Amino acid sequence: MSDIRQQALDYHEFPVPGKTAVCLTKPAQSSHDLALAYSPGVAEPVREIASNPENAYRYTNKGNTVAVISNGTAILGLGNLGPLASKPVMEGKSLLFKRFANIDSIDIEVKHRTTEDFINTVEAIADTFGGINLEDIKAPECFEIERELIKRCNIPVFHDDQHGTAIVTAAGMINALEIQGKKIDDAVFVCLGAGAAAIACMSMFVKCGALRENVYMLDRQGVIHTRREDLNEYKALFANNTDKRTLQDVIKDADVFLGLSGADLLTADDIALMAPNPVIFACSNPDPEIKPELAHAIRNDLIMGTGRSDYPNQVNNVLCFPFIFRGALDVRAQVINDEMKLAAVYAIANLAKEPVPEEVLAAYPKVSSLSFGAEYVLPKPMDPRLLPNVARAVSQAAIDSGVAKITTLPTEYNV
Numbered sequence: 001m002s003d004i005r006q007q008a009l010d011y012h013e014f015p016v017p018g019k020t021a022v023c024l025t026k027p028a029q030s031s032h033d034l035a036l037a038y039s040p041g042v043a044e045p046v047r048e049i050a051s052n053p054e055n056a057y058r059y060t061n062k063g064n065t066v067a068v069i070s071n072g073t074a075i076l077g078l079g080n081l082g083p084l085a086s087k088p089v090m091e092g093k094s095l096l097f098k099r100f101a102n103i104d105s106i107d108i109e110v111k112h113r114t115t116e117d118f119i120n121t122v123e124a125i126a127d128t129f130g131g132i133n134l135e136d137i138k139a140p141e142c143f144e145i146e147r148e149l150i151k152r153c154n155i156p157v158f159h160d161d162q163h164g165t166a167i168v169t170a171a172g173m174i175n176a177l178e179i180q181g182k183k184i185d186d187a188v189f190v191c192l193g194a195g196a197a198a199i200a201c202m203s204m205f206v207k208c209g210a211l212r213e214n215v216y217m218l219d220r221q222g223v224i225h226t227r228r229e230d231l232n233e234y235k236a237l238f239a240n241n242t243d244k245r246t247l248q249d250v251i252k253d254a255d256v257f258l259g260l261s262g263a264d265l266l267t268a269d270d271i272a273l274m275a276p277n278p279v280i281f282a283c284s285n286p287d288p289e290i291k292p293e294l295a296h297a298i299r300n301d302l303i304m305g306t307g308r309s310d311y312p313n314q315v316n317n318v319l320c321f322p323f324i325f326r327g328a329l330d331v332r333a334q335v336i337n338d339e340m341k342l343a344a345v346y347a348i349a350n351l352a353k354e355p356v357p358e359e360v361l362a363a364y365p366k367v368s369s370l371s372f373g374a375e376y377v378l379p380k381p382m383d384p385r386l387l388p389n390v391a392r393a394v395s396q397a398a399i400d401s402g403v404a405k406i407t408t409l410p411t412e413y414n415v
């Protein structure tokens, strides 16, 4: 453990601090170059944009730039550690945007007093970017923040911990339930956590066919049920009319455990109580609700996923956010709507059923083969097919649902 700690610190510190930098896309060597890039030449695109704001997409980096914006109130599963402490995660998201979808991305950490202050700050800078990826903002404030910003901005605003997580988790769950021989509309779900990720995931599962009455959601006070009087409007959506009160009450005979809460909150004894052939996605980062070794030691009929890169079945929003934004930016979608999100779910789920190319295996030297099954319910983040497959599906859904300003698919999807 201490070895990975030091390696991670060294990775972030050397050879230069941090993980991202700005690079130039135009020559800036001669005085003529400077006359074009800066004064006097720069005045020309200024005038063009002043006369028509859409020209910002033509003459600036707006159309390929996404801001990753956080206030550090729910940094992974580490909690509310403030905006500055969230910066490594936000730089990390920017790295992933560039690495996987060639989207330029900048991290912005906002110190604010009220929720309205945060919304006003983001709204004020939004026109700079082609899209805004909100990250690690805790519930329930995240719901109002996203709703307001979508209303006030004319670029896609997407809270990754809600929708990126929901899209990937739903894709993995559809496949895992199929492998386990279970139907989503029969399955009983236990969701530990009732925050940004949990509410969005369970809402997405319902859109994919899960029955709300088969969902037991828990927060720090236990099961969310109809007789509780301390529920916010978002938790109330999942209030179950039940006498069950504890994790042990609801985990008995459950088909699915979804963890979006914190480390080590699910025990081996809990897992032993689940129905035959269960699905356990323990998605808290960096440490899951139960370690896969422990879960596998208890029973051999389960499918296990975590949010981490170092175990099979990484259930993590990295499989979505670079690609959904690629698709949205490419057709200049004004929003990321439900049609685009569902298109991403099925594009990701379907890719896991395709034969895996050698170059993907080469990126995972500890794995000798990968094929659709209990240890491979989702594609690997390094799979180069994610970019065309997910972006194409998302762009097409944006066009079909009428939110795209460009109504032809990019030719680079035709690979």
Ligand SMILES: NC(=O)C1=CN([C@@H]2O[C@H](COP(=O)(O)OP(=O)(O)OC[C@H]3O[C@@H](n4cnc5c(N)ncnc54)[C@H](OP(=O)(O)O)[C@@H]3O)[C@@H](O)[C@H]2O)C=CC1
Residues within 6 Å of the ligand: 073, 074, 075, 076, 077, 078, 136, 137, 138, 139, 160, 161, 162, 165, 192, 193, 194, 195, 196, 197, 198, 218, 219, 220, 221, 259, 260, 261, 262, 265, 283, 284, 285, 286, 306, 307, 315, 316, 317, 318
């Ligand atoms: N793998 C992935 O792709 C992703 C994983 N996650 C993980 O999900 C977790 C939650 O993130 P997010 O939704 O953004 O955060 P939020 O702060 O919005 O929500 C956290 C939720 O977890 C609940 N919780 C915390 N501790 C416990 C506990 N001991 N018992 C029961 N419930 C508990 C909280 O309960 P209460 O409401 O009572 O405070 C709250 O409902 C994090 O660990 C994060 O790493 C998040 C996004 C993506």
Ligand SMILES: CC(=O)C(=O)O
Residues within 6 Å of the ligand: 075, 076, 077, 136, 160, 161, 284, 285, 307, 316, 317, 318
């Ligand atoms: C993966 C991620 O976004 C999280 O754990 O918050």
Ligand SMILES: [Mg+2]
Residues within 6 Å of the ligand: 076, 135, 136, 160, 161
């Ligand atoms: Mg996050």
